Amino acid sequence: MTDREPILLAFCCHYCAYAAADLAGSMRLQYPENVRVLRLPCTGKVEINYLLSAFEYGADGVIVAGCLEGGCHFLEGNLRARRRVERAKEILAEIGIEPERLEMYNLSSAEGGRFAQIVSEMTERICRLGLSPLHRNGLHNDRELGNIVEQEEPTLQGEAK
Amino acid sequence: MIVADRKKVPEIRDMIKEHSRVLLVGCGTCVTVCLAGGERETGILGSALRMALRLIGRDKVVVDECTIERQCEDAFIDILAPRVKEYDAICSLGCGAGVQALAERFPNTAVYPGLNTQFIGILEAQGVWTEKCAGCGSCRLGEFVGICPITRCAKRLLNGPCAGSRNGKCEIVSERECAWQLIYDRARTLGVLERFARIAEPHDWSTGPDGGPRKVIREDQCIAGLGPKA
Numbered sequence: 301m302t303d304r305e306p307i308l309l310a311f312c313c314h315y316c317a318y319a320a321a322d323l324a325g326s327m328r329l330q331y332p333e334n335v336r337v338l339r340l341p342c343t344g345k346v347e348i349n350y351l352l353s354a355f356e357y358g359a360d361g362v363i364v365a366g367c368l369e370g371g372c373h374f375l376e377g378n379l380r381a382r383r384r385v386e387r388a389k390e391i392l393a394e395i396g397i398e399p400e401r402l403e404m405y406n407l408s409s410a411e412g413g414r415f416a417q418i419v420s421e422m423t424e425r426i427c428r429l430g431l432s433p434l435h436r437n438g439l440h441n442d443r444e445l446g447n448i449v450e451q452e453e454p455t456l457q458g459e460a461k
Numbered sequence: 462m463i464v465a466d467r468k469k470v471p472e473i474r475d476m477i478k479e480h481s482r483v484l485l486v487g488c489g490t491c492v493t494v495c496l497a498g499g500e501r502e503t504g505i506l507g508s509a510l511r512m513a514l515r516l517i518g519r520d521k522v523v524v525d526e527c528t529i530e531r532q533c534e535d536a537f538i539d540i541l542a543p544r545v546k547e548y549d550a551i552c553s554l555g556c557g558a559g560v561q562a563l564a565e566r567f568p569n570t571a572v573y574p575g576l577n578t579q580f581i582g583i584l585e586a587q588g589v590w591t592e593k594c595a596g597c598g599s600c601r602l603g604e605f606v607g608i609c610p611i612t613r614c615a616k617r618l619l620n621g622p623c624a625g626s627r628n629g630k631c632e633i634v635s636e637r638e639c640a641w642q643l644i645y646d647r648a649r650t651l652g653v654l655e656r657f658a659r660i661a662e663p664h665d666w667s668t669g670p671d672g673g674p675r676k677v678i679r680e681d682q683c684i685a686g687l688g689p690k691a
Contacts, residue, residue: 349501352508391505394470395513434515 306360306426308335313343315373316409317365323412331416332423344377351388351402358435361426363418364404378406398429462491463556464590465498465576473552474513476573480522480550486541487528488555495590497576498554500528506575532559538566545570598668598675606647611664613640619661
């Protein structure tokens with residue numbers, strides 16, 4: 301299908317999806333390795349330009365994974381994230397990128413299995429859609445994507461304390 | 462404040478696609494507050510435009526972003542001047558006044574609007590802005606208990622509601638409040654209903670925008686040699 305594996309970026313809330321990803325690892329669950337996990341103190345930290353930048357710098361799909369609705373440590377960060385995801389999807393559609401490449405999920409920290417399932421589901425979806433139209437010409441932007449993750453991480457760790 | 466909303470990305474993309482270096486300029490005043498052209502929205506548009514240009518094979522077009530405090534005042538544009546030399550086009554995320562201020566300041570650089578300027582209004586609820594003032598140049602809010610029938614009545618009626626007022630709503634747009642219902646209710650609360658027994662004078666439209674651009678001059682504030690008399 302493609303000359304490289306699709307890259308997925310997962311914006312994960314520290315209190316749920318990130319812990320669930322950890323649990324998935326402890327449980328030795330298998331899920332596609334093409335996902336890059338980026339920890340946030342809350343999905344309410346997600347701005348629309350984070351999501352667009354992810355696509356701009358080479359992601360083929362983006363997952364935003366926050367706490368169950370009603371279970372946000374910051375009360376409504378996950379609800380705000382959902383609305384921002386919706387808005388970002390509208391902008392992607394305007395540009396001509398399939399909005400299905402971006403999805404918001406809710407899960408709890410105990411759901412290691414669900415984390416693995418979400419990643420598999422999104423990977424399957426992205427494989428069906430193909431590589432991002434921005435990078436179909438063999439342009440591999442993983443290095444750039446890695447840079448974004450490196451830049452964001454120190455701030456995010458600081459804020460999560 | 463002046464309320465605006467962003468043009469669709471493809472429209473902006475088509476305006477700038479033939480240029481080689483484009484600077485998006487946000488404005489830190491009204492359009493920041495109405496979430497149309499502040500620093501964050503400029504960043505979002507920059508990212509969206511770079512992707513949109515790439516999709517049509519124009520990935521060589523450089524799109525950079527910056528935001529200044531206020532676009533509608535030349536003193537604030539100073540800070541932008543050295544940077545503009547590096548670009549052959551500007552896309553302004555200011556209101557129409559901001560776009561034109563940039564165009565006047567940079568006569569050799571193409572300037573495009575990134576927003577559609579809508580109206581003078583207020584924040585009604587989070588994410589909702591409503592028009593409140595038509596800028597007619599001859600304010601009669603004192604006469605109409607602080608509610609403007611020129612802006613808020615679909616028919617600009619000055620002497621009571623039309624026959625289309627139903628349960629306090631307008632017949633033109635059913636969700637919209639009837640301005641005259643609002644005026645009546647407020648006048649009753651204030652105990653000044655008798656005011657409306659008199660016929661309101663026709664509006665003086667000579668101060669309105671129809672005769673071309675208007676100007677406000679405060680001679681006591683003008684600097685000698687630089688003011689309108691210079």
